[in-house]
Amino acid sequence: MDGFALYVTNTSTIPPDGYLCYEDPDPGLPNITQTIPCNELGKYVIYYNNKGSNDGSSVNGPIVELCYVAINGCQKSRWGSNCEEFCSENCIEQHCYLRNGSCVWGCNTNNCLNDICNTFSGVCTDGCKERLTGNYCNKYNMASDGLVELIPKGSQPGSLANDGNKTSCSKTMGPTVTFQVDLQTKSIVTGVYITFGGIPDKYYNGWLSYLYASNTSISWENGTVLYQGKSLPTEIYFNVVFRYLTYVPPVQDISSELEVCEIGIIGCPPSRYGPICNESCPGNCNGPCDLETGNCVFGCLDGWTGDKCGQECPDGQFGRNCSQFCNGCISNICDHVNGLCDNSTGCNPGYVYGNFCNTTCQAGTYGNDCLETCSVNCFNQTCNKITGECLLGCNSGWLGFNCTQECPNGKFGRNCSEFCKGCISNMCDPVNGLCDNTTAIKPGNEYRNSCNPVSTNKAETDHPVSTQIGLFTGGCLFGSLVTAIVCFLLMRKGQLRKRQGKEKCQLNLFFLQLFKMYTPQGNKPNIQVRFRYQYMGKPTISS
Incomplete structure (x- = not known):
């Protein structure tokens, strides 16, 4: 070696x-x-x-x-005994020592205020340059263009809390202290960075502080609670759409104090997206787009569809979310945004309203430009807007597609559903059923000039006397039953005295006239029955 x-x-x-x-x-x-x-x-x-x-x-x-x-070693941008930690985003090339995470080649000062950063952590020490926020000043700050207000107004203005400088602070004191940022328009917000001065720490003492998101400046308590806790962290992440951010300190008394040095609100203006909001949202988005993908999360403007709203509505559809249809236009083709028909010479049958053809015919009309009138014989004069077909059927005496045909011989009424059985030759008025010959009506009809027979049972028509006897017999049986019930109830109530117990409850039925028949023009017999109930020899009930 x-x-x-x-x-x-x-x-x-x-x-x-x-x-x-x-x-x-x-x-x-x-x-x-x-x-x-x-x-x-x-x-x-x-x-x-x-x-x-x-x-x-x-x-x-x-x-x-x-x-x-x-x-x-560790993969690039990681450090720690098991490579579980991430190197600072602000380290040059995000490269740090494996044992302590400090920047190998120093920190990136491009976005740091005064070009100062901590070489060990990479954090921008003094703050961030214009419209940037975060520990490493790598995120867009929506608070930069917002309006910051301290309530009550303090010795230092609220604008010092969104100038990017962590060394300049806004300060206030009073019985009710609130810190609020107005973004001036509803926006998608994913997080907040807050840097306090030294004042709030001594007021926590286990009390809860709150961070609210709302769309009004005065009813923030009814908004969304972004955070509640005994101490407010410097970084809070969420995904909420709102306009006003409101911080309420944990203690509210005559000596409450609040000092905010910097507020960073992570998000983008409604028309931008990307890590530092350098990308433009699609032009057809209905509101802000997703901050990472640029997708139109609140839908599209009229006439457009798709994740990024880059596709026109399919043929035959238009409007918001392409939910409306060009049914009234010739060939069902119209402008995908406003529904204006491509062919302005007219509308499909059943529609009217100029070049839009988006209104159906009024009641009682149909056809091209709704110039046709529903048949007067349509029930309730209601018909199909396109064809004129009578939707609810026909008035009495009429039938057919549009109710222009009279009832055939022998029929009358709604939709010709009744028959002229009682009239000679079965001929009657198709509307009301009146017989054509008012002097020649079949026997057995109840009403003169009417084609509405009393009974269609041949046996009843052919044997009127049998019918009369049956009615008489039934009446007798019914009267006997009523008498028995009355006597029984009187005895149950104790109204019959013992000394009179042997007296009989006598019923004298006098049929003064069994049959008094008047049958001119074939009318049915008129039967009258009279009876008298007598108790102790004294008539009490008679009819």
Whole structure:
């Protein structure tokens, strides 16, 4: 191993072309076990030796015998015993020492205020340059263009809390203290950085402080609670859409004090996205887009669709989310944004309203430009807006597609569903069923001039006397049953005295007139029945 060298390179070129980590010094032979530190980025670790040996009589080439090799390291931008920590984003090339995470080549001051950063942590010590925030000043700060207000107004103005400078602070004191930032428009916000002065710490004492997001400046308590806790961290992450950010300290009394040195609100203006908001949202987004992907998270403007709203609505559709249809336009083709028909000469049957054709015909009309009138014979004068078909059927006396046909002979009524059975030759008025011949009506009809028979049972029509006897017999049975029930109820109530118990409950039914039949023009018999109920010889009920 005498004279060997150790390289870290990004190529396998021999002789090595890279960083020389170690070279064996002369004189003497090196130890056969070596532990060599080397903090360097590379793809190859190369052991190289071209010295060889010289025994005085001949020169031999180098010989190497490696028994064990271990290369300790981490993937780029990580550090720690198990490579579990990340190097500071502000370290140059995000490269740090594996043991402590400090920047190998120093920190990047490009975005740091006053070009000052901590070489160990990479944090921008004094703050960030314009419109940037975060420990490493690598995120866009929406608070830079916002309005900062301390309530009550303090000795130092609120604008000192969003100037990017951590060394200048806004300060106030009073019985009710509030800190609020107005972003001036609703925006997608993913996090907040807050740097306090020394005042708030002594007021916590286990009390809760709150951070609210709202869309109004006065009702923030009804908004979204972004954080509540006994101490407010310097970094808080979330994903919320709001306009106003409000911080309420944990203690509110006559001596409450608040000092805010810097506020950073991570997000982008509504039309921008990307890590530092250097990308433009798609032009057809309906509101702000996703800060990472640029997708239109609140949908598209009228006439557009897709994740980035770059696609026009399909043929036949238009409007917000392409949810409306060009049904009224000729060929169903219209402007994908406003629904204006491509062919302005007219609309499909059943539609009207100029070049948009987006209004159906009014009740009672149909056809091209709604110039046709539904048939007066349509029930409720309701018809199909396109064809004129009577949707609810026809008025009495009519039938057909649009109710222009009269009922055929022998039928009448709604949709010609009734029959003129009672009229001579079955001929009647198709609307109301009046017989054509008012003096010649079939026997058995209940009403004069009507085609509505009393009964269509042939036996009843042919034997009127049998019908009368049946009615009479039924009446007698019904009267006897009613009398028995009345007597039973009176006895149950104790209204019959014992000395009168043997008296009989007598019923004298007098059929004064069994049949008094008046049958002119074929009318049915008129049956009258009279009866009298008598108790103790005294009539009490008669009918």
